[in-house]
Each structure stands twice: as structure tokens, then as C-alpha cells.
Amino acid sequence: MFGLFKKKKPRTMLDEFNDMVVKMYRPLVKNNHDISDAKILEIVQAVMRVFKEASERRGENISGESLSKIASKFVVVYDTVGEEFYLEHLKYEVNLYLESGLREDYK
Secondary structure (H helix, E strand, O other): OHHOOOOOOOOHHHHHHHHHHHHHHHHOOOOOOOHHHHHHHHHHHHHHHHHHHHHHOOOOOOHHHHHHHHHHHHHHHHHHOOOOHHHHHHOOOOOHHHHHHOOHHHO
């Protein structure tokens, strides 16, 4: 009951940006509509972060457009086959990138 009197935390530009990111990737979720906005955001951020870190290790720079394509594919992977496979596939793809460079369909 006392929670009703708590002041709402003001929304920030980051909140607005995160909402926009989720809105952009949400249409890719076709199978598991229970995936939360927070989970979609987590997937997108994690995928972009690990590929960005890998690109720095290779002395390269992956464009924002490519990072977005990669994140899109991983949102679909998560939606289609679940978290365990998503995590394994992410490790595999990052290692493949480190060894061989960026796949053509990610460019």
C-alpha cells in the first residue's frame, strides 16, 4: 500500500533509447512472446558488446549496421532455440570471427 505513494523515477534519455531498441527488435520474436523487453535488450547489448570486444582484439572496427544485423540474428536464435543454444552459438560465432573474420552475411 505504501508503494502507491512512492515518487516515480523520472525517465532518462537512456530509458527512451532502450525502449526504442526493444521496439526495433521485438518484431523478430515469433515463437516465444514471453521474452521480456529486458531480455531482448540484454541479448542485443551482450551480442554487440562481445563482437565489439572481439573486433578490437582483431584491430578492426565492426560498423553499427553490422552489429545490428548480428544482434538481429541472435535475437532470432534465442527466440527459436532458447538461451542455452544461444549462449553456445554466440561463443562459437565470436571464436569463428576471431579466427576467420566477419562472416559475409554479418556485413
